[in-house]
Amino acid sequence: MSPASVEIKTLKIDGRDVGAREDQTILEVALENGIYIPTLCHLEGLTEIGACRICLVEVKGTPKLLPACVTRVQEGMEVMVNSERLQNYRKVIVELLFSERNHICSVCVSNGHCDLQSMAQKLGITHISVPYRHPHMPVDASHERYINDHNRCILCTRCVRVCHEIEGAHTWDVTGRGSQAKVITDLNTAWGESDTCTSCGKCVQVCPTGALSEKGKSVSEMSKRRQFLPYLTLMREGRP
Amino acid sequence: MQKITIEPVTRIEGHAKITLHVDDSGNVQDARFHVTQVRGFEKICEGRPFTEMPALMARICGICPVSHLIASAKACDAILAVRIPETAQKLRRIMNLAQIVQSHALSFFHLSSPDLLLGMESDPAKRNILGVLAANPQMARDGIRLRQFGQQIIECLGGKRIHPGWIVPGGVSEPLTQERRDQIMAMLPEALAISHRTLTWFKSQIESFRKEIRTFANFPTLFMGLANEEGELALYKGWIRFIDAEGNIIADHINGPEYQNYIGECGEPDSYLKSTYYKPMGYPEGIYRVGPLARLNLCKRIGTPRADEEFAEFRELERHTVLSSFYYHYARLIEILFAVERIDQLLHDPEILSKHVRAFAGPNNYEGVGGSEAPRGTLIHHYKIDENGLITSANLVIATGHNNLAINKGVLQVAKHFVKGAKLQEGMLNRVEAVVRAFDPCLSCSTHALGQMAMHIELRGPDGALLDALGRN
Amino acid sequence: MSKVKVATVWLDGCSGCHMSLLDIDERLIALAEKIDLLYGPLVDAKVFPEWVDVTLVEGAVSSEEDLAKIRKIRAHTKILISLGDCAVTGNVPSMRDVFTVDEVLNRTYVENSDLKQLAPESVVPKLLNKVRPVHEFVNVDIFVPGCPPSADNIFYVLSELLEGRMPDLAMTARFGA
Numbered sequence: 001m002s003p004a005s006v007e008i009k010t011l012k013i014d015g016r017d018v019g020a021r022e023d024q025t026i027l028e029v030a031l032e033n034g035i036y037i038p039t040l041c042h043l044e045g046l047t048e049i050g051a052c053r054i055c056l057v058e059v060k061g062t063p064k065l066l067p068a069c070v071t072r073v074q075e076g077m078e079v080m081v082n083s084e085r086l087q088n089y090r091k092v093i094v095e096l097l098f099s100e101r102n103h104i105c106s107v108c109v110s111n112g113h114c115d116l117q118s119m120a121q122k123l124g125i126t127h128i129s130v131p132y133r134h135p136h137m138p139v140d141a142s143h144e145r146y147i148n149d150h151n152r153c154i155l156c157t158r159c160v161r162v163c164h165e166i167e168g169a170h171t172w173d174v175t176g177r178g179s180q181a182k183v184i185t186d187l188n189t190a191w192g193e194s195d196t197c198t199s200c201g202k203c204v205q206v207c208p209t210g211a212l213s214e215k216g217k218s219v220s221e222m223s224k225r226r227q228f229l230p231y232l233t234l235m236r237e238g239r240p
Numbered sequence: 241m242q243k244i245t246i247e248p249v250t251r252i253e254g255h256a257k258i259t260l261h262v263d264d265s266g267n268v269q270d271a272r273f274h275v276t277q278v279r280g281f282e283k284i285c286e287g288r289p290f291t292e293m294p295a296l297m298a299r300i301c302g303i304c305p306v307s308h309l310i311a312s313a314k315a316c317d318a319i320l321a322v323r324i325p326e327t328a329q330k331l332r333r334i335m336n337l338a339q340i341v342q343s344h345a346l347s348f349f350h351l352s353s354p355d356l357l358l359g360m361e362s363d364p365a366k367r368n369i370l371g372v373l374a375a376n377p378q379m380a381r382d383g384i385r386l387r388q389f390g391q392q393i394i395e396c397l398g399g400k401r402i403h404p405g406w407i408v409p410g411g412v413s414e415p416l417t418q419e420r421r422d423q424i425m426a427m428l429p430e431a432l433a434i435s436h437r438t439l440t441w442f443k444s445q446i447e448s449f450r451k452e453i454r455t456f457a458n459f460p461t462l463f464m465g466l467a468n469e470e471g472e473l474a475l476y477k478g479w480i481r482f483i484d485a486e487g488n489i490i491a492d493h494i495n496g497p498e499y500q501n502y503i504g505e506c507g508e509p510d511s512y513l514k515s516t517y518y519k520p521m522g523y524p525e526g527i528y529r530v531g532p533l534a535r536l537n538l539c540k541r542i543g544t545p546r547a548d549e550e551f552a553e554f555r556e557l558e559r560h561t562v563l564s565s566f567y568y569h570y571a572r573l574i575e576i577l578f579a580v581e582r583i584d585q586l587l588h589d590p591e592i593l594s595k596h597v598r599a600f601a602g603p604n605n606y607e608g609v610g611g612s613e614a615p616r617g618t619l620i621h622h623y624k625i626d627e628n629g630l631i632t633s634a635n636l637v638i639a640t641g642h643n644n645l646a647i648n649k650g651v652l653q654v655a656k657h658f659v660k661g662a663k664l665q666e667g668m669l670n671r672v673e674a675v676v677r678a679f680d681p682c683l684s685c686s687t688h689a690l691g692q693m694a695m696h697i698e699l700r701g702p703d704g705a706l707l708d709a710l711g712r713n
Numbered sequence: 714m715s716k717v718k719v720a721t722v723w724l725d726g727c728s729g730c731h732m733s734l735l736d737i738d739e740r741l742i743a744l745a746e747k748i749d750l751l752y753g754p755l756v757d758a759k760v761f762p763e764w765v766d767v768t769l770v771e772g773a774v775s776s777e778e779d780l781a782k783i784r785k786i787r788a789h790t791k792i793l794i795s796l797g798d799c800a801v802t803g804n805v806p807s808m809r810d811v812f813t814v815d816e817v818l819n820r821t822y823v824e825n826s827d828l829k830q831l832a833p834e835s836v837v838p839k840l841l842n843k844v845r846p847v848h849e850f851v852n853v854d855i856f857v858p859g860c861p862p863s864a865d866n867i868f869y870v871l872s873e874l875l876e877g878r879m880p881d882l883a884m885t886a887r888f889g890a
Binding site for chain 2: 106107109111138139141142147149192215216217218219220221
């Protein structure tokens with residue numbers, strides 16, 4: 001795209017005047033200007049889907065809360081990213097995520113390296129105020145190198161996107177609705193029997209929690225390597 | 241028939257209650273020790289990856305998590321079918337010994353010294369570690385320091401005092417740095433001095449506990465524990481050995497899944513703690529004891545110079561084996577001394593700082609058994625996995641289960657001796673509890689009860705002026 | 714100045730939180746001058762006192778006895794503290810929630826026994842169908858997450874309370890730490 005065709009918008013985020021290209025999202029602009037908006041399903045290098053709703057912000061003149069990751073900037077927008085109201089909504093969202101499945105942090109492979117766990121801490125959550133559901137979720141360890149533990153999954157779909165957009169295999173998908181939703185490989189077959197999986201491990205590295213992990217890792221040992229992602233995106237875009 | 245309930249049994253590691261059945265003339269007819277909680281670890285691990293087991297199973301117990309880490313990791317080593325690096329084994333040994341020190345210190349100073357120092361019949365409101373602090377500050381401080389010593393070593397190695405994840409299938413996750421080694425070494429002289437001081441004090445007190453020695457689970461039983469090739473005390477690695485009350489070895493070199501041929505497990509209708517028994521003799525004749533007393537009864541030597549001197553003196557107490565469970569305390573103190581000496585030896589090992597501390601492999605066996613000596617006795621973890629490495633079944637044989645039959649019999653013995661007539665006296669009941677404390681049971685899963693005693697409750701307003709400032713009610 | 718009355722309680726947990734309390738080491742000696750430890754696994758009282766200022770609760774609620782106990786304790790306590798992940802989240806004990814009580818008892822007492830293969834039923838308290846955190850049953854004033862919470866965090870909470878302040882752990886404690 002040629003620079004001439006891009007319009008520049010000016011807006012306010014938390015009272016600060018900022019400039020942005022018209023095709024940018026509130027989240028992008030905030031990040032560029034060093035303004036922190038919490039996120040979970042967002043990961044630089046993957047398309048935004050607004051799934052987790054942690055990045056909800058307030059926009060003056062709109063009664064609804066808008067997800068910063070998929071909301072485009074507009075001229076004269078006044079955005080609040082850190083109000084008490086937002087903090088409360090974010091806390092409830094994270095609490096619901098914790099209550100939905102079985103996140104036993106103390107014995108999780110990703111204990112100490114988990115985006116959900118650290119998000120709870122950042123938001124000052126010291127307990128979950130909604131009742132735990134504790135559903136019986138399976139663990140798929142059929143893959144030679146990786147484990148899929150549905151107990152720890154928060155349905156951010158980073159795995160689905162990285163597999164489709166970056167690796168190009170589209171092994172992952174989502175089945176079911178609401179509380180029945182879960183990520184699946186191929187047509188809901190065991191991961192180890194997948195014909196499409198290239199065993200590249202990108203899904204494991206982008207997973208925010210201990211849901212996808214490398215086999216052989218003990219508790220707390222699964223820290224994820226994500227530096228490769230912006231690089232891969234860059235390389236792909238650079239290609240003719 | 242009258243029933244007396246002691247509930248909760250206090251100053252033990254776990255929660256339990258005791259019922260005494262008294263006949264019309266006031267004599268105790270029967271005594272039962274009940275463990276009142278179960279968490280079902282043998283079930284909750286089902287379907288989980290086996291690599292999660294050490295850290296998960298450590299959550300069985302916050303006092304001896306290291307024992308569970310070790311037994312579990314050894315069972316996983318067997319599943320991987322690897323020989324872990326020598327240095328990893330030595331580092332695991334150090335952590336195990338450190339835990340023996342802290343756990344024994346807790347048992348002796350924090351839980352039992354109030355009985356020993358203040359007296360079995362002293363004021364229950366003061367009969368605790370804070371009471372010891374008031375009566376003999378040196379002893380309380382020694383206890384706190386010695387426990388701290390053990391906990392600090394665990395932290396130096398594993399990064400965390402309770403539930404460190406450092407012991408993993410295949411070895412340990414991080415090598416020891418020179419700085420940390422020197423840090424531990426600097427702590428050793430004080431720990432050694434405390435061990436000596438306490439042993440000397442305890443030996444000077446033995447005479448005044450003749451009555452307790454005679455009645456605290458003092459009867460012939462078998463003893464079980466690990467011993468190494470030379471028949472020395474083995475806490476990390478060895479083979480299961482059984483001896484009889486005369487000290488004759490009746491089974492030896494029991495290894496891996498073989499334990500099932502010797503150790504039977506029996507449910508008890510009124511307790512969440514199962515009893516184990518020596519299978520060839522059946523239930524309940526196959527009663528045996530484990531833990532410090534058993535270990536010192538069945539080994540030939542301890543293996544470090546000062547502890548061996550003390551061991552020789554200990555074995556002079558009786559002709560064959562030392563039978564009174566009161567002497568668990570004595571054996572515990574000797575083991576503390578041994579642990580401090582052995583940690584010193586291991587830290588001087590030229591290989592101890594080696595960076596090669598982990599072996600990697602996938603699961604090569606569908607089944608693994610791991611055993612080690614926990615502070616309270618032999619601990620066995622036994623796992624089976626499916627072809628993907630998920631647990632299909634687990635069996636855990638815990639130290640206190642081995643002692644359950646002996647604890648029950650001991651409670652009856654001491655109750656028969658001290659509890660007489662319709663009138664209950666505090667000192668009597670405390671002795672009944674003290675015999676349980678001597679075994680240092682780690683029930684690791686228990687609750688406190690408010691008690692069945694009539695309780696007249698008057699709610700009154702908050703009186704602590706200091707806390708009023710919080711404005712909560 | 715009268716001493717602050719403190720109780721500690723152990724429900725369905727591993728005692729690690731109590732051990733972490735002891736891990737404040739020699740600071741315990743100074744603390745002993747300001748508090749009266751009236752009830753708990755470390756002292757000898759058999760009956761919960763009629764009134765305490767602070768109760769530290771370790772462990773989740775997993776049996777009928779736990780439930781009765783925590784309700785009683787709440788009624789006799791000014792400030793109730795959920796100490797550690799089991800009390801705060803259910804943690805490892807709640808992993809049994811995906812099974813039925815019968816399945817759990819069967820594994821331990823039937824499949825893994827050689828003799829008297831029956832689940833205990835007399836004297837022992839009945840297990841609840843689900844293991845739950847303390848605050849699902851009674852009001853909790855302070856939450857101290859961690860498995861176990863660090864000795865420093867526990868000491869901080871007690872020190873703040875002794876100074877008449879409400880401790881704020883929001884940024885220092887995390888689940889599973």
